Amino acid sequence: MDVFYAFSYGSAGWLALQSAPLICSPTIILALLSPEVREPTVLETYFSRSLGMALLTLAILVVLLTGSVPLTSSISDTTNARVTTEASDPKAPYAVPTLTISTVYHAACAFYCYTRFSTSGQTTFVLGTTGSAALAAIGLWCILFATSSGRISRKTGADKRTSAFPFENKEAASAKKREMEKST
Incomplete structure (x- = not known):
């Protein structure tokens, strides 16, 4: 289950890392990806900050819905809380669907970043490809091996x-x- 926690927190960290420059300074993103240096338009700033807030929201949802943070009301429930990926687990009923959706998201982002790198040759897309592909691989491993207790x-x-x-x-x-x- 440690790999499941690593995927959950790693995915949230990667999404938060991507959202920080989008929210704080859209000019940095524009300077990295545009051949000419210029100030972003009002529309580019709006879309950049909106995407940053959406990525931050997705990061928080991944952590909460996978059950990595226990959302119980009593202290005795949290001391014995053990997150499993079983569908019947009351502490994390949406763990497997959240894991699946976030894995597909990371795989799609890795594919998109790779295709953008192959057409433009910009090294910033290599970083996106590497991070998203690593999280997609870990998520796939969790889907294949960490979602059931096995049939012994x-x-x-x-x-x-x-x-x-x-x-x-x-x-x-x-x-x-x-x-x-x-x-x-």
């Missing part, structure tokens, strides 16, 4: 979701063989 068989102790392709599960086969020998 009570009889054999092996994971029920394993298959024989491309490698045979010898542990499950030997445990099944022992069970058959026990019953006869």
